Amino acid sequence: MSERWVAVLSGGLSHEREVSLRSGRRLSAALRSVGLTVEEWDADSNLVGRLRDHRPDAVVVALHGGEGENGSVQTVLEMFGVPYVGTDSRACRRAWDKPTAKAELVRAGLTTPEWVVLPHATFRELGAQPVLDAMVDTLGLPLMLKPDQGGSALGAQVVRDAGQLPAAMVGCLAYGEAVLAEKYVEGVEVAVSVVDGPDGPRALPAVEIVPESGVYDYTARYTAGLTDFHTPARLDASAAKAVGELAVEAHRLLGLRDVSRTDAIIAADGTVHFLEVTVSPGLTETSLLPMAAEAAGESLGEIYAALIERAVTR
Amino acid sequence: MNAPGQPAKQGARSLDPHLRRYAARTAGMTASEIRALFAVASRPEVVSLAGGMPHLAALPMDSLAAEIGDLVATEGLVALQYGSAHGVPELREQICDIMALEGIRAHPDDVVVTVGSQMALDMVTRIFCDPGDVVLAEGPSYVGALGSFAAYQAQVVHVAMDADGLVPQALREALAAVERTGKRVKFLYTIPNFHNPAGVTLAVSRRAEVLEICARHGVLVVEDNPYGLLGFDGQIYPALRASDPDNVVYLGSFSKTFAAGLRVGWALAPHAVREKLVLAAESATLCPPTLNQMVVSRYLATQDWKGQIKTYREAYRDRRDAMISALEQHMPDGVTWTKPDGGFYVWLTVPEGIDTKAMLPRAVTQRVAYASGTGFYADGLGSRQMRLSYCYPTPERIREGVRRLAHVLEDEMQLHLTFGPTSGRAVSGPQGPSPDTA
Numbered sequence: 001m002s003e004r005w006v007a008v009l010s011g012g013l014s015h016e017r018e019v020s021l022r023s024g025r026r027l028s029a030a031l032r033s034v035g036l037t038v039e040e041w042d043a044d045s046n047l048v049g050r051l052r053d054h055r056p057d058a059v060v061v062a063l064h065g066g067e068g069e070n071g072s073v074q075t076v077l078e079m080f081g082v083p084y085v086g087t088d089s090r091a092c093r094r095a096w097d098k099p100t101a102k103a104e105l106v107r108a109g110l111t112t113p114e115w116v117v118l119p120h121a122t123f124r125e126l127g128a129q130p131v132l133d134a135m136v137d138t139l140g141l142p143l144m145l146k147p148d149q150g151g152s153a154l155g156a157q158v159v160r161d162a163g164q165l166p167a168a169m170v171g172c173l174a175y176g177e178a179v180l181a182e183k184y185v186e187g188v189e190v191a192v193s194v195v196d197g198p199d200g201p202r203a204l205p206a207v208e209i210v211p212e213s214g215v216y217d218y219t220a221r222y223t224a225g226l227t228d229f230h231t232p233a234r235l236d237a238s239a240a241k242a243v244g245e246l247a248v249e250a251h252r253l254l255g256l257r258d259v260s261r262t263d264a265i266i267a268a269d270g271t272v273h274f275l276e277v278t279v280s281p282g283l284t285e286t287s288l289l290p291m292a293a294e295a296a297g298e299s300l301g302e303i304y305a306a307l308i309e310r311a312v313t314r
Numbered sequence: 315m316n317a318p319g320q321p322a323k324q325g326a327r328s329l330d331p332h333l334r335r336y337a338a339r340t341a342g343m344t345a346s347e348i349r350a351l352f353a354v355a356s357r358p359e360v361v362s363l364a365g366g367m368p369h370l371a372a373l374p375m376d377s378l379a380a381e382i383g384d385l386v387a388t389e390g391l392v393a394l395q396y397g398s399a400h401g402v403p404e405l406r407e408q409i410c411d412i413m414a415l416e417g418i419r420a421h422p423d424d425v426v427v428t429v430g431s432q433m434a435l436d437m438v439t440r441i442f443c444d445p446g447d448v449v450l451a452e453g454p455s456y457v458g459a460l461g462s463f464a465a466y467q468a469q470v471v472h473v474a475m476d477a478d479g480l481v482p483q484a485l486r487e488a489l490a491a492v493e494r495t496g497k498r499v500k501f502l503y504t505i506p507n508f509h510n511p512a513g514v515t516l517a518v519s520r521r522a523e524v525l526e527i528c529a530r531h532g533v534l535v536v537e538d539n540p541y542g543l544l545g546f547d548g549q550i551y552p553a554l555r556a557s558d559p560d561n562v563v564y565l566g567s568f569s570k571t572f573a574a575g576l577r578v579g580w581a582l583a584p585h586a587v588r589e590k591l592v593l594a595a596e597s598a599t600l601c602p603p604t605l606n607q608m609v610v611s612r613y614l615a616t617q618d619w620k621g622q623i624k625t626y627r628e629a630y631r632d633r634r635d636a637m638i639s640a641l642e643q644h645m646p647d648g649v650t651w652t653k654p655d656g657g658f659y660v661w662l663t664v665p666e667g668i669d670t671k672a673m674l675p676r677a678v679t680q681r682v683a684y685a686s687g688t689g690f691y692a693d694g695l696g697s698r699q700m701r702l703s704y705c706y707p708t709p710e711r712i713r714e715g716v717r718r719l720a721h722v723l724e725d726e727m728q729l730h731l732t733f734g735p736t737s738g739r740a741v742s743g744p745q746g747p748s749p750d751t752a
Binding site: 015018154170171174217221 | 728
């Protein structure tokens with residue numbers, strides 16, 4: 001295994017560039033610590049030349065948002081025939097679009113908060129206020145607004161008062177063309193990382209998220225100390241099993257590969273609601289997958305080294 | 315894998331075990347969604363009009379390299395050694411010669427060399443401000459100054475400006491309003507020339523009045539003048555310090571006239587203040603970097619530094635022209651901007667209801683970046699403003715950036731037509747760009 005050399009792709013041009021660079025640095029250090037030779041590459045105009053001229057044994061995609069998660073970079077890697085860790089391009093595209101992923105999982109019987117997704121054009125053409133009113137009538141308040149694509153909670157906001165909706169819509173639409181509005185479910189917020197292994201996908205221990213402000217927004221995610229984490233989550237055995245199964249089911253049903261992270265909420269009645277999934281979990285100092293790995297007694301380097309072997313040999 | 319004997323962690327876990335130990339002044343030091351967006355601005359695909367990095371490509375690098383090499387070879391034992399917190403004597407004399415261009419007559423003993431004028435600003439705030447003390451500053455004001463004031467828990471009260479800079483009547487009213495609350499104004503922080511971020515200059519006719527108002531109210535003036543020699547027509551305005559040596563602390567810098575990375579600036583202060591600044595500086599850094607001071611001193615002694623400033627001025631004027639003409643060509647109705655006669659920045663105001671901070675992700679998607687206005691106010695104002703800098707990108711890039719920005723604004727105006735005026739959503743953390751943002 002120590003003979004392998006891999007390229008860790010991070011950075012890119014998405015809004016999550018900074019987070020991705022941090023993920024890439026941390027992952028690269030973890031891989032070096034288990035003996036791999038690692039180069040850190042930005043996803044820029046040099047990428048194609050590098051893939052052609054310095055073909056690594058495998059690429060690990062540590063890009064967040066945009067081309068790194070919507071299948072674009074994966075398509076390029078597939079065209080060049082370079083093995084890579086992560087979900088293939090087609091499944092990426094499905095998971096990347098949050099409403100598409102939710103719809104698919106609901107069809108398969110999973111539970112997710114009721115939602116609507118609407119582009120700016122609909123509000124413009126039909127008039128914003130009646131559509132916003134209908135949104136509130138349908139979902140109630142509070143509701144969760146987020147861009148229909150993207151991560152790191154960028155543009156996400158809990159709306160508790162209908163009067164806040166127009167400003168929240170404008171803030172959200174700065175990140176994309178459409179808004180996903182979800183019924184807000186109170187409960188225990190957890191993140192479950194899933195890793196593929198010889199026996200299929202397995203869930204790492206759920207991480208319970210308790211943001212000091214009550215909302216796990218960008219600041220709460222990336223300021224160490226502003227969120228408390230419980231690893232494993234403070235769940236009874238059946239709830240812990242249920243969230244693990246949900247994450248593995250989401251991974252399977254969406255056709256995800258190697259690694260994913262599902263965010264979920266456990267309502268007061270015990271129902272586990274799927275919120276969203278990422279095909280490229282954050283790997284920074286404040287990210288959830290590294291915490292889950294540590295709680296499982298595993299190292300990030302070992303987990304990804306094993307995934308690299310899977311990628312090279314499949 | 316965990317270390318031998320160390321179990322996997324269980325139970326509640328904060329990622330910062332020191333969280334409860336921090337001083338109250340760290341309250342705003344959090345991760346910032348806005349700041350994260352500036353990471354994208356460093357990519358060449360993005361035209362960044364956000365940062366304030368000087369146009370260093372205009373420097374004569376070969377001759378500088380030779381001088382610096384010779385300096386180390388011939389004076390290395392001094393250049394690489396500790397120095398005085400006060401600064402290298404020869405450099406302090408040269409600084410007095412530079413300030414003389416602005417009408418300042420000063421003794422080198424009253425000059426304290428600092429690690430950039432940012433450190434001088436920090437030292438001044440440190441020696442004058444207790445938590446809760448009031449500092450007056452133009453609205454908007456330099457984001458780095460607001461950071462220093464926040465670090466010492468000073469309360470900032472902004473004073474309005476117009477096209478001629480700080481408005482004296484607004485200064486009177488601000489002083490009266492603070493005095494009515496029983497609080498004490500410690501100093502007025504002002505950038506009289508080619509203001510960052512507003513791009514305006516304090517009219518000469520107002521200067522004596524501003525000084526007189528402050529003197530009458532017993533308020534010190536901190537004059538920050540990093541751009542004073544960068545007037546595009548070569549005009550050098552008289553420094554406030556020239557007229558009132560006893561009540562003005564003057565801050566200067568080589569960052570814009572020579573090289574920002576050397577981090578050499580200075581404070582010129584009345585004798586008693588200077589004594590405290592030297593002691594404060596000593597506790598902060600022991601001494602400013604001797605090598606860097608000697609590099610600046612050697613540069614001033616051996617190179618055509620006035621010619622270099624002229625080169626900078628001409629480059630920045632070309633860039634200012636490119637930006638203004640592009641704004642005139644592309645910006646939609648309802649957008650206004652200042653027309654600076656020097657310095658680095660244009661201050662742009664967008665139509666009511668648009669929040670430039672909320673719009674920044676859209677701009678980054680369109681591959682253009684700017685600094686949203688709220689970072690330049692301590693009180694949440696500035697949502698309709700943005701700072702555009704023309705110092706770093708080429709004129710061609712500036713034109714392209716403004717063209718992209720105009721499209722972003724048009725899209726945002728469309729959004730606001732749909733949803734009506736909004737006040738934008740709250741975003742935590744620092745909102746100005748970091749120093750290395752292009």
